[in-house]
Amino acid sequence: MNDLKKIALLTSGGDAPGMNAAVRAVVRASVYYNTEVFGIYEGYKGLIEGNIRQLSVRSVNNILGNGGTVLRSSRSPEFRTEEGRKKAYSELKSRGIDGLVVIGGDGSFAGAHIFSKEFGLQVAGIPATIDNDIAGTDYSIGYDTASNVVVSCIDKIRDTALSHNRLFFVEVMGRDTGFIALRSGIASGAICIMMPERKTSVEELVALLRKGYRNKKSSSIVVVAEGNENGGAYELAKSVREKYNDYETKVTILGHLQRGGDPTCFDRVIASEMGVGAVEGLLNGNSGFMTAYQCGKIHEEPLETSYTQKKQLNENLVKIAQILSI
Ligand code: ADP
Numbered sequence: 001m002n003d004l005k006k007i008a009l010l011t012s013g014g015d016a017p018g019m020n021a022a023v024r025a026v027v028r029a030s031v032y033y034n035t036e037v038f039g040i041y042e043g044y045k046g047l048i049e050g051n052i053r054q055l056s057v058r059s060v061n062n063i064l065g066n067g068g069t070v071l072r073s074s075r076s077p078e079f080r081t082e083e084g085r086k087k088a089y090s091e092l093k094s095r096g097i098d099g100l101v102v103i104g105g106d107g108s109f110a111g112a113h114i115f116s117k118e119f120g121l122q123v124a125g126i127p128a129t130i131d132n133d134i135a136g137t138d139y140s141i142g143y144d145t146a147s148n149v150v151v152s153c154i155d156k157i158r159d160t161a162l163s164h165n166r167l168f169f170v171e172v173m174g175r176d177t178g179f180i181a182l183r184s185g186i187a188s189g190a191i192c193i194m195m196p197e198r199k200t201s202v203e204e205l206v207a208l209l210r211k212g213y214r215n216k217k218s219s220s221i222v223v224v225a226e227g228n229e230n231g232g233a234y235e236l237a238k239s240v241r242e243k244y245n246d247y248e249t250k251v252t253i254l255g256h257l258q259r260g261g262d263p264t265c266f267d268r269v270i271a272s273e274m275g276v277g278a279v280e281g282l283l284n285g286n287s288g289f290m291t292a293y294q295c296g297k298i299h300e301e302p303l304e305t306s307y308t309q310k311k312q313l314n315e316n317l318v319k320i321a322q323i324l325s326i
Pocket of ligand 1: 012013014074079105107112129
């Protein structure tokens with residue numbers, strides 16, 4: 001172990017359930033390894049403003065199962081500037097902090113990496129975003145919880161759809177990626193999953209719905225990622241209605257429901273593994289890595305992977321969704 005004495009941590013970008021479990025793990029692992037630990041409130045904005053407090057084991061009591069982030073999060077345009085990052089570094093330096101853990105998405109990691117290279121600070125990233133769009137890790141903290149929230153909502157929608165021969169368009173989060181849509185669509189038996197990465201025309205969708213109707217499907221659910229190229233759920237429902245009306249059509253936008261709620265067991269466990277992994281990596285003298293989850297194990301992946309590569313959809317899941325929707 002190297003001579004790192006003080007670690008600080010922050011949560012940044014979009015919040016995700018399970019961030020608190022990661023905060024707890026970083027704090028407890030730091031204390032376990034006799035390293036002082038500091039919480040930075042409101043992400044990079046709080047770092048620039050010096051909104052930093054020392055934490056103890058007891059500071060993170062009873063947060064493991066709570067959604068959101070007790071450290072709060074923010075977006076900080078100032079941290080994108082050299083001037084902003086200089087101010088941020090002086091806040092760390094004046095407290096003798098030599099290691100930083102950033103819990104967030106690829107944008108937060110890009111910032112952390114630049115910061116680390118500019119000032120020779122050791123940094124570690126913990127991937128957390130409900131979108132699961134961080135390249136280099138199979139799972140990001142929050143994705144499992146968000147997908148489970150979506151599935152539980154669609155199960156409820158299915159009850160009413162079945163009772164009335166209805167066609168539901170359910171819009172889920174995913175401006176650029178279809179990870180939530182794909183996973184929750186498979187788990188809830190969607191007839192079609194509309195994702196930004198896959199082009200499905202309105203004509204193809206209508207053909208699928210007609211086939212389903214002929215096959216005596218009494219209800220159909222179409223899961224639509226918000227970044228779908230034919231528009232969100234409202235636009236899509238309108239376009240379909242113009243061509244096809246065997247079913248009564250309804251639209252549900254799940255919105256910010258997907259960000260909240262208690263983290264699932266899976267998210268709590270990977271957050272705990274990643275939090276401990278980040279601290280151990282820093283204490284081993286490593287820097288510029290994120291704690292990535294691949295094939296059931298946590299490893300250190302270069303931070304660059306997260307912001308220079310685009311994460312691809314799992315093609316096997318795309319195929320499975322098609323096979324099972326007949
Ligand atoms: P996420 O981490 O969820 O992807 P953002 O992309 O909004 O969220 O990034 C969060 C914050 O990280 C930004 O508000 C900014 O302060 C910082 N950041 C993002 N990209 C950069 C960058 N290229 N250089 C410096 N800071 C960045």
